[in-house]
Amino acid sequence: MAPRDSSSSRPAWASRRVITAGVAAVALAAAGAATALATSHSAPGTHAASAKARLASSSCGGPAGAAYIALPGYQAFDAVDTTNCNLVQQYNVGDSTVPGNPNDFNYDSTDEGVAMHGNTLYFADTGNDTVAVIDSANLNVDNYENPAETLIHVGFDPTNVAVTPDGSQVWVADTGPQTGGPSLGGITVISAANLKVTASMHLPTDPRDIAFSPSGATAYVTTSDGLWVISTATRHVVTVIHGLGDPEGVAVSPDGTVYVTNTVRSQVDVISGATNTVTGTIQVGQLPWQLVISSNGSTIYVADGDSDAISVISTATDSVTATISDAGDPVSLALTPDGSQLWVGGLTSGIVTVFDTATNGLVGSFNVGYGQYPQAGDGEEPTGIVLTSTPTPGSESASAMQKASAKAGSR
Numbered sequence: 001m002a003p004r005d006s007s008s009s010r011p012a013w014a015s016r017r018v019i020t021a022g023v024a025a026v027a028l029a030a031a032g033a034a035t036a037l038a039t040s041h042s043a044p045g046t047h048a049a050s051a052k053a054r055l056a057s058s059s060c061g062g063p064a065g066a067a068y069i070a071l072p073g074y075q076a077f078d079a080v081d082t083t084n085c086n087l088v089q090q091y092n093v094g095d096s097t098v099p100g101n102p103n104d105f106n107y108d109s110t111d112e113g114v115a116m117h118g119n120t121l122y123f124a125d126t127g128n129d130t131v132a133v134i135d136s137a138n139l140n141v142d143n144y145e146n147p148a149e150t151l152i153h154v155g156f157d158p159t160n161v162a163v164t165p166d167g168s169q170v171w172v173a174d175t176g177p178q179t180g181g182p183s184l185g186g187i188t189v190i191s192a193a194n195l196k197v198t199a200s201m202h203l204p205t206d207p208r209d210i211a212f213s214p215s216g217a218t219a220y221v222t223t224s225d226g227l228w229v230i231s232t233a234t235r236h237v238v239t240v241i242h243g244l245g246d247p248e249g250v251a252v253s254p255d256g257t258v259y260v261t262n263t264v265r266s267q268v269d270v271i272s273g274a275t276n277t278v279t280g281t282i283q284v285g286q287l288p289w290q291l292v293i294s295s296n297g298s299t300i301y302v303a304d305g306d307s308d309a310i311s312v313i314s315t316a317t318d319s320v321t322a323t324i325s326d327a328g329d330p331v332s333l334a335l336t337p338d339g340s341q342l343w344v345g346g347l348t349s350g351i352v353t354v355f356d357t358a359t360n361g362l363v364g365s366f367n368v369g370y371g372q373y374p375q376a377g378d379g380e381e382p383t384g385i386v387l388t389s390t391p392t393p394g395s396e397s398a399s400a401m402q403k404a405s406a407k408a409g410s411r
Helices: 020-032 396-409
Strands: 034-038 052-053 066-071 077-079 084-094 103-104 111-117 120-125 130-135 150-153 158-163 169-174 186-191 199-202 207-210 218-223 226-231 238-242 247-252 258-262 265-269 278-283 288-291 298-303 309-314 319-325 330-335 341-346 353-354 362-367 384-388
Touching: 020 238, 020 330, 066 199, 066 298, 066 330, 077 111, 077 169, 077 207, 111 384, 120 158, 120 169, 130 158, 150 353, 169 207, 169 238, 186 207, 247 288, 265 288, 278 319, 278 330, 288 330, 298 330, 330 384, 341 384
Parallel strands: 111 158, 207 247
Antiparallel strands: 034 052, 066 077, 066 384, 077 084, 111 120, 120 130, 130 150, 158 169, 169 186, 186 199, 207 218, 218 226, 226 238, 247 258, 258 265, 265 278, 288 298, 298 309, 309 319, 330 341, 341 353, 353 362
């Protein structure tokens, strides 16, 4: 999903705060203190005082697997071992070769969005109008500059990417330059089988986030004009749901209910997938951005960037049951495949924070990028996170699995 950018045509209140990640990190270092982080079970709209300080880099742990974190500020992505939150490698992505010199690369990519299906990673590379496709099983820790990838040219300024539930189609939100002129936004559809563009749809406004119905028959696309409901088979627009207050994130529960972040009214709009009508609203924190739903559909997590918090919503009651404080402008969210942990990316802090979903308590946090010093994540901007139970090559958990497999084979 695209980060909040001051060059966007969105209202001024939707722009990123003036303070930069670098200034924030320097201030923290000078104060000799960590960013405060706590969990609150108080009423919606309230935040408890910090119960546990967060160091600029602290260890954490979780289930075996990997996290892949899009970092548009550094034209790269992090591959992280989820068992210990250790950075395995930071890979450049989507960088084309220099004309006439195939051994040199233009570092022009800006991978703002990321999606994953199986072992395949898809990055929306805004800087060069492409989608980069990478087999995560073939990542090489000795080749950070240019991991083996396929670059697919799409529309203008792709900022988000999503894969249909069956993995057959890749939909790309081509936001287009926000110049105030005629929209250059649209949707590009890619066949996952041959990595070719199969359809392109122009939209009169800027697409932002994409989610699919459980069957994959319907795509839901947020734009400044509302929520577009599109048939994935025909690519025809079924309807447009207006009045959602400059919506940003969209997610669909297993029962087909659609949830959209309403950035103007600081709420989540609840939409019936059967009737395409708004059936309710849930008040959350300021400037809600991304949201993610648990696999059983019982819980929704919403990143409230301007409240430095995550709202925890029960879908049984459509109400906020807890508010988790997370300083650093939380913007990106992902759940581990087993649902035990919530990973949150801080836009201005350059820090990823991990929470236990059973207690909403802090597990740990780490700087994206290299180094253990406070400024390690400056300018990195973790705008997208995907999590998998398959360890990334070169990680400790991958090595442990290889050793166990070799030992079993020798018996």
